[in-house]
Each structure stands twice: as structure tokens, then as C-alpha cells.
Amino acid sequence: MCGIVGHVCTVPDRVDPQAVRQATRKLAHRGPDGEGLLDLPCVSLGHRRLSILDLSGSRQPWSSDCGRYHMVFNGEIYNYLELKNVLIKDGFSFKSHGDTEVLMEMYRRYGAACLDWLNGMFAFAVWDNELRRLFIARDRIGKKPLYYAQGHEQLVFASELSALLSFRFLSQEIDPVAVNDFFAHQFIGENRTIFKQVHKLPPAHYIIWQNGKIDIRRYWQLPFPVRSFRNDTNLCEEFRHLLLESVKIRLRSDVPLGAFLSGGLDSTIITACIRSLGYELSTYTIGFKQGSFDESRQAASVSTHLGTKHHLKMLDNPLDEVIEQCLSSFGEPFADPSAIPTWYLCHYVGGKVKVALSGDGVDELFAGYRRYKAMEIAQLYLKIPSWLREGVIGRVVDWLPEPDEYFTASSVKKIKLFYALLRRYKLSPGNPLAQIFNLEERQRLLSGYAQDEYQFDFLLKYDLRLEDPVTQMLMVDQQIYLPEDILAKVDRMSMRHGLEVRSPFLDYRIIEFAAKLPLQYKLAQGIQKVLPRKCFADLVPKAVLSQVKHGFAVPLATWFKGALRESFQSLMFDWELDNGLNRKEVMRLWEEHQGGGRDHGFKLWTIFVYSLWWKNQFRTP
Known part of the structure; x- marks a missing residue:
């Protein structure tokens, strides 16, 4: 279980290793047990590791014996022992004891078809140094996240949205469809994020990026x-x-x-x-x-x-600082x-x-x-x-x-x-x-x-x-x-x-x-x-x-009448917070909730989360 980052470009001198390092550091919580970096012409890869299998080995980025393929991998391949036995019978000799080398060899042999063999939760990327091609895949049901964004003849990806903001070419323009999605469902679904330029790779899909062009395909239904x-x-x-x-x-x-x-x-x-x-x-x-x-x-x-x-x-009532830490983990509104x-x-x-x-x-x-x-x-x-x-x-x-x-x-x-x-x-x-x-x-x-x-x-x-x-x-x-x-x-x-x-x-x-x-x-x-x-x-x-x-x-209803009452009021009725919400409608919901007889806890929480994210994202330094 880890965090991964990558930046690929058609032109070598446009790769930004410093941004990759900064993004990798932002994922330190996903992998407190180690960091790995790899810089090659046209690609820079970063990895943070949480050691679960093969504690002293399987460090990433992982490179194939032939030197052609380089991989960063987040997750677990649960059937790695069964796949390893298949590969051993086929003559492959392993130098590690975890699932990382198994995954690399499966991809080296089968390409995208390796996904049909895998039972696990994963998001991984493989760079083919010979073809200058990047392959990225996400598991069937979406246990592990993968965000990506395109620029002119370049692509970046990471395990979390906040890590991608390290790359200067990315715009932070808000997607109005995502805002509507959030207030409907309390999360932003499908391939959208709060930012127009950044997307999620959907579950059961993979990306092939080559020569500045992207091809997204579904591999399981x-x-x-x-x-x-x-x-x-x-x-x-x-x-x-x-x-x-x-x-x-x-x-x-x-x-x-x-x-x-x-x-x-x-x-x-x-x-x-x-x-x-x-x-x-x-x-x-x-x-x-x-x-x-x-x-x-x-x-x-x-x-x-x-x-x-x-x-x-x-648990009793949550502390404000814990709520801030919790909500900031998503990089976008999540309620x-x-x-x-x-x-x-x-x-x-x-x-x-x-x-x-x-x-x-x-x-x-x-x-x-x-x-x-x-x-x-x-x-x-x-x-x-x-x-x-x-x-x-x-x-x-x-x-x-x-x-x-x-x-x-x-x-x-x-x-x-x-x-x-x-x-x-x-x-x-x-x-x-x-x-x-x-x-x-x-x-x-x-x-x-x-x-x-x-x-x-x-x-x-x-x-x-x-x-x-x-x-x-x-x-x-x-x-x-x-x-x-x-x-x-x-x-x-x-x-x-x-x-x-x-x-x-x-x-x-x-x-x-x-x-x-x-x-x-x-x-x-x-x-x-x-x-x-x-x-x-x-x-x-x-x-x-x-x-x-x-x-x-x-107990949201109780929290907004007690532990979160002051926090909500100080945030929402700050008239400098121009987040696009109708203040009269917010006030109506708040007063009805405080007056008793109506429980708007979930609605108020959704408004609170969005407003808190907006304030932290766009506040003046």
C-alpha cells in the first residue's frame, strides 16, 4: 500500500523532477516506510512505501531486469503467490518475495492482458523506455485511486488530487458540473474532480499514453x-x-x-x-x-x-482541527x-x-x-x-x-x-x-x-x-x-x-x-x-x-446545535466568502435547524464542507 506520482513528456527537458519530488513528499502519509525516485529522459517517477509484504525488498520504482520497463505500484495483488508459481514454472527466477516483481513480470509478458489475471486492489503505472509509452491501470471496483491531468504533450498522475497541484501547468478552474454533483451526492463521481483539468481514472480502466496522445479503455464490465x-x-x-x-x-x-x-x-x-x-x-x-x-x-x-x-x-464531539485534517485528506469537497x-x-x-x-x-x-x-x-x-x-x-x-x-x-x-x-x-x-x-x-x-x-x-x-x-x-x-x-x-x-x-x-x-x-x-x-x-x-x-x-x-443534528455551531456561523456568515452559494437559502436552512422541528444536519454538513474547502483553497496568503 503506497502512494505513486509520475510526469511524462514527449520532450525530455520538459519533465519536472522537482515537482515530482514535491508531489511525492505530499504523499508521505501513504508510505511512511520509504521513498523512491527515478528520473529518465521523458519520465520522472516517485513512490512512497507502506511495507506490508517483503519488508526489506520490493523497493520502488521497480525496474525490469532488461532495463526497459519501470513501474510504480500502489495496492496489493492478493493472488501473487499463485501467479508467481505460474511464472516460476515458466522459467522465471525471482529476486524478491513480494507482489511487486510478480506484477512487473506479468505486465512484461502480457501487457494490458495481465489485468485479467490480477485479483487485488491496485493502481499502477509502467513506463516503457523503448517505446516511450506509459501504461496506467486501476483495479476493477476502484479500491485504489488514480488522478491524472494532461497538458501540451505531457501527462501527470498521482494517488491523490492534492499531490497533482505541485505541477505548475495545471489550472485550478472549478468545474461547475462537479459542484452540482457534490451538492447532489456529497461526493464528486465518475471521472470528474473539482478542477476542470484534473480527472480520475475510472475503475476497471487503463490508459495508454504515447507521443502526447491518450487512449482510455475499459477492461472489465x-x-x-x-x-x-x-x-x-x-x-x-x-x-x-x-x-x-x-x-x-x-x-x-x-x-x-x-x-x-x-x-x-x-x-x-x-x-x-x-x-x-x-x-x-x-x-x-x-x-x-x-x-x-x-x-x-x-x-x-x-x-x-x-x-x-x-x-x-x-467518541464524543469531534475537535475542529480533526475535522480539518480529515476533510483536507480528499483534496476536494467530500461530505x-x-x-x-x-x-x-x-x-x-x-x-x-x-x-x-x-x-x-x-x-x-x-x-x-x-x-x-x-x-x-x-x-x-x-x-x-x-x-x-x-x-x-x-x-x-x-x-x-x-x-x-x-x-x-x-x-x-x-x-x-x-x-x-x-x-x-x-x-x-x-x-x-x-x-x-x-x-x-x-x-x-x-x-x-x-x-x-x-x-x-x-x-x-x-x-x-x-x-x-x-x-x-x-x-x-x-x-x-x-x-x-x-x-x-x-x-x-x-x-x-x-x-x-x-x-x-x-x-x-x-x-x-x-x-x-x-x-x-x-x-x-x-x-x-x-x-x-x-x-x-x-x-x-x-x-x-x-x-x-x-x-x-x-450525530450531525446535535453537532450543529453544539460543537459545530460556532464554527459554522463564523465560516458561513463571513461576507468575504464568495463561494457561489445563495446566502439567503443557507440562512433559511440554518434558522430552521436551530429553531427545532427540522433536521437539516446533512444539508448543513454539505454546505460546511464545501465552504471550508473553498476558504482553504482560495484564501489569500
């Missing part, structure tokens, strides 16, 4: 559901085999490892699988003093049941509030181990979020005449006072969230992603940015028009929300603390297996994660199988 039924017993056998194998290869490490344990189904299954393989294990949990947000008791109970050595860190407890969790765990396994991915693969169930219910509810649904019931819902506690403890919040889903579904039928500000709300708030009703038509883009509404949500979440929110959050927070997080459910074989399943194996008769519950019922406590999903939530 998420499968569509198969319209057929299978024997449930055989399905469970296949699923269990895939997950146990996925867990097993993710336990390969030359440093100590542990597991995140929230007490929910996902992390409990992973912990149970590790224990079933005979491994001793330390587990880690974050808890909240506000009861409706806390899961620490469930986690402790699961730990006792499974026999792990458990560790708990309790998923669960980044805060993830920061604390990774800080806590990173002080004890270098590798942790997580249960990430189950919600997106097996319909674990409540919005999937809500969409299923909505298809029936929409048959009610609109005059009754909106004209009568909708007005009553709007009038209901809203408490501050977590929505699982509040029927009123559940009803309000359901109506919010109905309204955004009507306003943006092509966008099944969860939205913080719907189209009408964005039009009121973003006075400085144009709005387009069809800007985010993901159903058309991913050819999902013929799928049922829940499957549409699942497939869009897997291709956008999962990589650009969940996995981005985990990557940045863990890398800030020298911690590698591995997600067995996101093995591409499990992703393909789940994607092909008909919906009834994911959501049926109101039961979510149907197949995981059934297939692992013998390994996890019964209480876990029946409990309601909690999620890694934070």
Missing part, C-alpha cells in the same frame, strides 16, 4: 443479473467457498493484522470467517456516547461470541460524515496494526441500505393518486416536527426520508443515487452554477432502463457510490494513518457472483442481504441476523 433460479444450497456452497477463499488470500501479510468489527452483519461475517480459518484475531470498534448512534455493545457481544481480542474507542468516525477508527487501529480487514461492499452487492427497501415500497405507494399522496399526506409529512436522534430510532425521520426519495425520484428519474439536495433544492442553493435536469442520467449511461428500480439503484451504487464515496473514504482515512484496509466482499469473483443473482437473493419480502444471512447463519450470532442495520453514522 459489471455483469447484469441472470433471469434464472438456482438451487439455494448450491448457491450457499459457492458463496461460502468464494468468501472463505477471498478472506484467506487477504490474510497474507508480513506484518500484524486485525479486523474492524461494528457488531453488524457484514463485519461479523468477515470476523467469523477469519476465526473459522483458525486465525487468532484482534477486533476494533468505534463507539458514540450518544446512545442512538452507538453500536459498541453489539460489537463487544459479537467479539465474545467469536473469541476475539476486542478493542473499543469511544460523507462517516469519514469522521472512520478517521478516528483508522487512527486508533493504525497505532496497533498495519492491516485491517473490513466488511465493506455487502450493502451495495446485496441491497443492505434502507433506500433499497424504500424503493421497493415506493413502487406500490406511487399507485396512490398524487392528490392524496402529495396534496394531503405529503403536507402532513412536511409539517411533522423532526427529532435529532438517528433515524432508526425515529418513525418520523423514516417517513420524511421516504418522501424525500419519492420527490427526488420524480425530479430526477434517471438518477437513482441517494441525494442530499434534490434538483429543486440545488437550483435554489447554487445560484452561481447552472443546473441541468438530465445531467446525471445514469440509467441511460449504464443501459439500465429495462432493469427493475431496485436493481437500477444497486448497479449505479456499485459503479459510482461504492468507489467514489465508500472506498475513497476508507482509502484516504486509512492511508492518513499508515493502515491498509482489505475488503474480502469486494473480491471481483464475489462481485460477479452477486451481480448475476436475481433480486430475490438480495431483497425479498422486506428482508435485506437475503443470501448472506442464509449462507452464514451458522457462523454468526442469531441476534446479528435479526438486528436492524445501523450504519457508521454521526
Whole structure:
């Protein structure tokens, strides 16, 4: 697990090694165990290393024995031992013991086709010194990030957006589509960043750059559901085999490892699988003093049941400086509030181990979020005449006072969230992603940015028009929300603390297996994660199988009335902050929230994050 940087040019004297060094230093947190640099005609490469495998070897940039290829690599190739054995049988002699040399030799032999062999999380770049060609690739689901930007006959790339700003030719012009995207979804998705000139390489894609020209290609596609039924017993056998194998290869490490344990189904299954393989294990949990947000008791109970050595860190209110450090890790606005407890969790765990396994991915693969169930219910509810649904019931819902506690403890919040889903579904039928500000709300708030009703038509883009509404949500979440929110959050927070997080459910074989399943194996008769519950019922406590999903939530409503009240007011009502937001709309949301009866916590957090980023990015030195 590392950080990578590179600069390539068609003209040798235009390469900027000093900018590469500066960018590499900005990624020191991603690789506290060492730095490597390589300068050649037309290319400069930088690497920061977090040592997990082959601790004394596999230093990067890595050069092939023939001297033609030079590589920087971030991530892990979990099946490297199997690939290594194949290469040894084919006559190759290794000089190292990790996955870096394996990856280089696979690329040297197979070129872009090597990607079909790889099971892992990765972003890597290979420079072909003979052809003056750069190859960059990102893993199938987007666990590892890769940013790039083009200039005149040159290209730069890095693991994080902030590192690219070291290159002088890059413009910091804001992309209005990205701003709209952020206020809709709390993150900036697809290949966009907040800056017009900088892009993300999408998951399952690779770049070939040569002679100043760029060619971007997809190498893997998420499968569509198969319209057929299978024997449930055989399905469970296949699923269990895939997950146990996925867990097993993710336990390969030359440093100590542990597991995140929230007490929910996902992390409990992973912990149970590790224990079933005979491994001793330390587990880690974050808890909240506000009861409706806390899961620490469930986690402790699961730990006792499974026999792990458990560790708990309790949180109260976040400190302003921690919030600033956390949010600055993304280099652009990112407002998923669960980044805060993830920061604390990774800080806590990173002080004890270098590798942790997580249960990430189950919600997106097996319909674990409540919005999937809500969409299923909505298809029936929409048959009610609109005059009754909106004209009568909708007005009553709007009038209901809203408490501050977590929505699982509040029927009123559940009803309000359901109506919010109905309204955004009507306003943006092509966008099944969860939205913080719907189209009408964005039009009121973003006075400085144009709005387009069809800007985010993901159903058309991913050819999902013929799928049922829940499957549409699942497939869009897997291709956008999962990589650009969940996995981005985990990557940045863990890398800030020298911690590698591995997600067995996101093995591409499990992703393909789940994607092909008909919906009834994911959501049926109101039961979510149907197949995981059934297939692992013998390994996890019964209480876990029946409990309601909690999620890694934070008490935003309370924070904005307490710990963050002064920070928000001093930031947002600074009249020198000209960030393009409608101040009257911000004031209205703030006053309604402070007056009680309305919980605008998520909206206020999104505004706060954007304004804080804007102030730090464009403030006068």
C-alpha cells in the first residue's frame, strides 16, 4: 500500500523532477516506510512505501531486469503467490518475495492482458523506455485511486488530487458540473474532480499514453443479473467457498493484522470467517456516547461470541482541527460524515496494526441500505393518486416536527426520508443515487452554477432502463457510490494513518457472483442481504441476523446545535466568502435547524464542507 506520482513528456527537458519530488513528499502519509525516485529522459517517477509484504525488498520504482520497463505500484495483488508459481514454472527466477516483481513480470509478458489475471486492489503505472509509452491501470471496483491531468504533450498522475497541484501547468478552474454533483451526492463521481483539468481514472480502466496522445479503455464490465433460479444450497456452497477463499488470500501479510468489527452483519461475517480459518484475531470498534448512534455493545457481544481480542474507542464531539485534517485528506469537497468516525477508527487501529480487514461492499452487492427497501415500497405507494399522496399526506409529512436522534430510532425521520426519495425520484428519474439536495433544492442553493435536469442520467449511461428500480439503484451504487464515496473514504482515512484496509466482499469473483443473482437473493419480502444471512447463519450470532442495520453514522443534528455551531456561523456568515452559494437559502436552512422541528444536519454538513474547502483553497496568503 503506497502512494505513486509520475510526469511524462514527449520532450525530455520538459519533465519536472522537482515537482515530482514535491508531489511525492505530499504523499508521505501513504508510505511512511520509504521513498523512491527515478528520473529518465521523458519520465520522472516517485513512490512512497507502506511495507506490508517483503519488508526489506520490493523497493520502488521497480525496474525490469532488461532495463526497459519501470513501474510504480500502489495496492496489493492478493493472488501473487499463485501467479508467481505460474511464472516460476515458466522459467522465471525471482529476486524478491513480494507482489511487486510478480506484477512487473506479468505486465512484461502480457501487457494490458495481465489485468485479467490480477485479483487485488491496485493502481499502477509502467513506463516503457523503448517505446516511450506509459501504461496506467486501476483495479476493477476502484479500491485504489488514480488522478491524472494532461497538458501540451505531457501527462501527470498521482494517488491523490492534492499531490497533482505541485505541477505548475495545471489550472485550478472549478468545474461547475462537479459542484452540482457534490451538492447532489456529497461526493464528486465518475471521472470528474473539482478542477476542470484534473480527472480520475475510472475503475476497471487503463490508459495508454504515447507521443502526447491518450487512449482510455475499459477492461472489465459489471455483469447484469441472470433471469434464472438456482438451487439455494448450491448457491450457499459457492458463496461460502468464494468468501472463505477471498478472506484467506487477504490474510497474507508480513506484518500484524486485525479486523474492524461494528457488531453488524457484514463485519461479523468477515470476523467469523477469519476465526473459522483458525486465525487468532484482534477486533476494533468505534463507539458514540450518544446512545442512538452507538453500536459498541453489539460489537463487544459479537467479539465474545467469536473469541476475539476486542478493542473499543469511544467518541464524543469531534475537535475542529480533526475535522480539518480529515476533510483536507480528499483534496476536494467530500461530505460523507462517516469519514469522521472512520478517521478516528483508522487512527486508533493504525497505532496497533498495519492491516485491517473490513466488511465493506455487502450493502451495495446485496441491497443492505434502507433506500433499497424504500424503493421497493415506493413502487406500490406511487399507485396512490398524487392528490392524496402529495396534496394531503405529503403536507402532513412536511409539517411533522423532526427529532435529532438517528433515524432508526425515529418513525418520523423514516417517513420524511421516504418522501424525500419519492420527490427526488420524480425530479430526477434517471438518477437513482441517494441525494442530499434534490434538483429543486440545488437550483435554489447554487445560484452561481447552472443546473441541468438530465445531467446525471445514469440509467441511460449504464443501459439500465429495462432493469427493475431496485436493481437500477444497486448497479449505479456499485459503479459510482461504492468507489467514489465508500472506498475513497476508507482509502484516504486509512492511508492518513499508515493502515491498509482489505475488503474480502469486494473480491471481483464475489462481485460477479452477486451481480448475476436475481433480486430475490438480495431483497425479498422486506428482508435485506437475503443470501448472506442464509449462507452464514451458522457462523454468526442469531441476534446479528435479526438486528436492524445501523450504519457508521454521526450525530450531525446535535453537532450543529453544539460543537459545530460556532464554527459554522463564523465560516458561513463571513461576507468575504464568495463561494457561489445563495446566502439567503443557507440562512433559511440554518434558522430552521436551530429553531427545532427540522433536521437539516446533512444539508448543513454539505454546505460546511464545501465552504471550508473553498476558504482553504482560495484564501489569500
